Amino acid sequence: MKKFINNVDHILVESLSGFAKAHSDLVELHLEPNFLTRADKATNKVAIISGGGSGHEPLHAGYIGYGMLDAACPGHVFTSPTPDQMLMAAEAVHADKGVLFIVKNYAGDVMNFEMAAEMLPFENATVLTSDDCAVVNSTYTTGRRGVAGTVIVEKCIGSLAETGAALQACKALGDKVNNRTASIGVALTSCTVPAAGRPTFDISESEIEMGVGIHGEPGRRRETMRPADEIIGDCVEAIITDFKSRNLHPNHKHEALLLVNGFGATPLMELYLIYNTAAKLFNLHNIEISHSLVGNYTTALDMAGASITLCLLDDEITKHWDSPVHTAALRWGK
Amino acid sequence: MKKFINNVDHILVESLSGFAKAHSDLVELHLEPNFLTRADKATNKVAIISGGGSGHEPLHAGYIGYGMLDAACPGHVFTSPTPDQMLMAAEAVHADKGVLFIVKNYAGDVMNFEMAAEMLPFENATVLTSDDCAVVNSTYTTGRRGVAGTVIVEKCIGSLAETGAALQACKALGDKVNNRTASIGVALTSCTVPAAGRPTFDISESEIEMGVGIHGEPGRRRETMRPADEIIGDCVEAIITDFKSRNLHPNHKHEALLLVNGFGATPLMELYLIYNTAAKLFNLHNIEISHSLVGNYTTALDMAGASITLCLLDDEITKHWDSPVHTAALRWGK
Amino acid sequence: MKTEFIIEAALAIQQTILANESTLESLDREIGDGDHYINMKRGATTVAEMQTDLASLKPDEALNKIGMKLLSTIGGASGPLLASFFMSMAKVLKENGDESNLKIAAAFAGGVQAIIQRGKAGISEKTMLDVLIPVSNQFVLLATQNCNVKLICATLIHTAEQGMLSTKNLIATKGRAAGLGERAIGHIDPGAKSCQLMIEAVCKLILEK
Amino acid sequence: MKTEFIIEAALAIQQTILANESTLESLDREIGDGDHYINMKRGATTVAEMQTDLASLKPDEALNKIGMKLLSTIGGASGPLLASFFMSMAKVLKENGDESNLKIAAAFAGGVQAIIQRGKAGISEKTMLDVLIPVSNQFVLLATQNCNVKLICATLIHTAEQGMLSTKNLIATKGRAAGLGERAIGHIDPGAKSCQLMIEAVCKLILEK
Numbered sequence A, B: 001m002k003k004f005i006n007n008v009d010h011i012l013v014e015s016l017s018g019f020a021k022a023h024s025d026l027v028e029l030h031l032e033p034n035f036l037t038r039a040d041k042a043t044n045k046v047a048i049i050s051g052g053g054s055g056h057e058p059l060h061a062g063y064i065g066y067g068m069l070d071a072a073c074p075g076h077v078f079t080s081p082t083p084d085q086m087l088m089a090a091e092a093v094h095a096d097k098g099v100l101f102i103v104k105n106y107a108g109d110v111m112n113f114e115m116a117a118e119m120l121p122f123e124n125a126t127v128l129t130s131d132d133c134a135v136v137n138s139t140y141t142t143g144r145r146g147v148a149g150t151v152i153v154e155k156c157i158g159s160l161a162e163t164g165a166a167l168q169a170c171k172a173l174g175d176k177v178n179n180r181t182a183s184i185g186v187a188l189t190s191c192t193v194p195a196a197g198r199p200t201f202d203i204s205e206s207e208i209e210m211g212v213g214i215h216g217e218p219g220r221r222r223e224t225m226r227p228a229d230e231i232i233g234d235c236v237e238a239i240i241t242d243f244k245s246r247n248l249h250p251n252h253k254h255e256a257l258l259l260v261n262g263f264g265a266t267p268l269m270e271l272y273l274i275y276n277t278a279a280k281l282f283n284l285h286n287i288e289i290s291h292s293l294v295g296n297y298t299t300a301l302d303m304a305g306a307s308i309t310l311c312l313l314d315d316e317i318t319k320h321w322d323s324p325v326h327t328a329a330l331r332w333g334k
Numbered sequence C, D: 001m002k003t004e005f006i007i008e009a010a011l012a013i014q015q016t017i018l019a020n021e022s023t024l025e026s027l028d029r030e031i032g033d034g035d036h037y038i039n040m041k042r043g044a045t046t047v048a049e050m051q052t053d054l055a056s057l058k059p060d061e062a063l064n065k066i067g068m069k070l071l072s073t074i075g076g077a078s079g080p081l082l083a084s085f086f087m088s089m090a091k092v093l094k095e096n097g098d099e100s101n102l103k104i105a106a107a108f109a110g111g112v113q114a115i116i117q118r119g120k121a122g123i124s125e126k127t128m129l130d131v132l133i134p135v136s137n138q139f140v141l142l143a144t145q146n147c148n149v150k151l152i153c154a155t156l157i158h159t160a161e162q163g164m165l166s167t168k169n170l171i172a173t174k175g176r177a178a179g180l181g182e183r184a185i186g187h188i189d190p191g192a193k194s195c196q197l198m199i200e201a202v203c204k205l206i207l208e209k
Ligand SMILES: Nc1ncnc2c1ncn2[C@@H]1O[C@H](COP(=O)(O)OP(=O)(O)O)[C@@H](O)[C@H]1O
Pocket: A078, A079, A080, A106, A107, A108, A109, C028, C032, C033, C035, C036, C039, C040, C075, C076, C077, C078, C079, C081, C115, C118, C119, C120, C121, C126, C127, C128, C129, C174, C175, C176, C189, C190, C191, C192
């Protein structure tokens, strides 16, 4: 393992400190317990808080700021944060309209946020994101993981919250976006958790992991490496099949947001090549890509690979995606 | 080599097509010869054109748009573009105030742009960027390469051009920014040029290449891997020494822009850790980091590694850095 | 049960976790995200460092304090589950007392019940519960039958091992391995393994007395 | 010089470039950016494909067309340099004619002069010029002495090889290797190698006639 670190036990705090320094106009860092809040506390709105294991940067701290999150709680690398972090963050940012937690659907994240929610002395609600359609035929919600689609959920909820909307309205929008979003990822290499010091999984020069999770969890199956168009073709099929199984049938030229997300070690050149193919293939399924996002938005440390996320838009979602946002990792209109 | 590609000969056009589709509000793609222009042609301003070998994305096409470039000419991977590309791009975007080329200082880029400039029927000038201070004691300008500092040069020139400033004023600002900027990079792994199919250089688990170029060219020396603080310490020293040798002596709390640039495969988590250390160390040299940029802005395909760039600000540079910009890779204020 | 014993047990648990680094790490790498050892080590080390703070507390207070500390230390899936275990166990002890094996068994069962409620999982879902539920049932049964503590411990070591091994051929339906389907077969659940190790360590401590 | 010969030479050049893939590739990987083979292959293949377009042209027109095509095909440092070579050579041929070895040598020298002007480099800077300058000088000298074409070719093969080898122990002061300092020593310059190969291929073509 070769990484820019001093000591595996300090990597998180050193990195958070750098982040907070580089974006001191946007965020404030609090340590022990660790959480980050907007530099200027927002008032008269639902407080939007997310969090999860670290190693997915810019998720979530990179999305703190106007039009998105009020606070983020980073856990250790790939380990969900603990309830005290969420409690302190909520205490710091709540503004009398309640607290909405956005949580990726992993047992650890769900339980830690749940315990925080139970202890929280204010009105609160939780949106669980579960956009990963890699795992087929899963009758258990636990099987459906929250991945890059979380960024879209956070953006839209953040936008609605900024208008002063009520807690339940924000939750309803988040659930809707999540229900209209599907993702699937492919790994070319493993990631290496700094504290473990070795790759999470072994994979040969001729293999890919189809449906990999953002922690390097195994996916649908190990496959042989093929040309990009074939791999992306399978990803697009998986998403279309998933939409159908959820009774979402894109109608003629249905507008959609296509997010091509890099896992951390895949060059932009390849991500745009993937985008090119994916956009063409979705077109063949009555889907018109009207909105796009291409880059490293939900990473898995230093994994080479990428995920494709499609969100079926409607007027409400489009409005909240397009609205101004000013965070470290996503910024427009402001 | 495992990459998302279909055919090494098509990777560039497929990727450019994806880029143009994903950012159709910002850019228009022209093929054979390949160049990209702003979707809406700007008028009454100097046309700013950059270009260079591909593989450094988002450089340069990612910087086309309001407040930055009018056009970009992408060459093959790591190979400078050819004069016909620059001629056609200039033809497409010039608006009667002349054309300014921004060229990274490599023999190939310099000569190809030079030939284009000689053939160009309009007034034109060229800014050469040469911020890489990795190579010491080089009495030859050819020894000083243009690297990530190019982004700062493009941003500032682009901002000034937007005000309707004259060609020579734009060139002068570009030269000034270049003269106040120094960069140095470190590679942990090699990159792999798709057409070559194998890593450009061999490097062991315990080595780093100090002063590496953005094409994987060898740098100052091969060193043993050390804690991040030590590596970054050497980088900061190199930059300070370079400033001194150029008679730039930062005065008390001199404001500066710190750019921590990832080469393509280094997680944001590590880049912010590097930022944290670098900002602290520059402070000890009378330099106050007032502006920051952290991310993948000038990459070397899939190389793991990072570079540090420092630009000593003055009121003019600060103004043009802060001004609104709206491109695929850099956006604020608009 | 004495607080002194709780501290001894905490140290024994830390020892067994540290001694099984590569096993725990590779199990979670195979069907999870590779952090289970790091999480358990962080928890075990933190509790071991609480020695002096715990020494003056009553057993139920000590267990509750351990639970609360684990809640803010481990994170992940195992954090809230193990924290709930200790906090609930403490609560039952506080209410019922700890003067008999049966009362301790009941408290243990209360802790396991809290894990079931928090994680909404049951037996055969390929989690730590495949160790904890049988151990808890056996513990209560043996205590009801007035078995002596050494026999109880010897039996529970065996029960825990059986439970841990039983996860090998299961498909996971809870936790991070739930997405794996058939691919999870052949791999022991990391949480089940660490629970088995902890139970073994504490039982051995008693057996060696 | 006949256009037919230019086409034959172009095919011979393509062949030698393709045959030396690994040599050219690794030389540029060692002290450059690894693309020299790809660049040369792209150029050589494009020219080889121009056969039918070239056939009907006069030799100087053919060389000029090749130069212009290379200018928009190769890119990198070698592109404008080699393009300048052919365009300048064509220009001299057009002005002076091509009826003698001396006139062809003069045209060759004109091509090399264009490379010097474009790249602002001279001898011993570890570039293709370490092959081209000695070859050009030798060519002019032998032609002035009225040597026969076979002797000229045999000598130039040798001169090119010497020049190519001479780059091995030089520090580069131009091109991408200029930053390497001492580290460039021990490595042959890729551009010098490809020029030597091209000269050798064309000379052998004449020798075998
Ligand atoms: N719902 C659940 N109920 C009981 N145990 C669970 C549940 N979800 C996960 N676990 C246990 O947690 C273990 C994983 O813990 P750990 O690796 O520390 O957390 P994470 O899965 O968040 O990375 C699993 O091996 C399993 O035994």
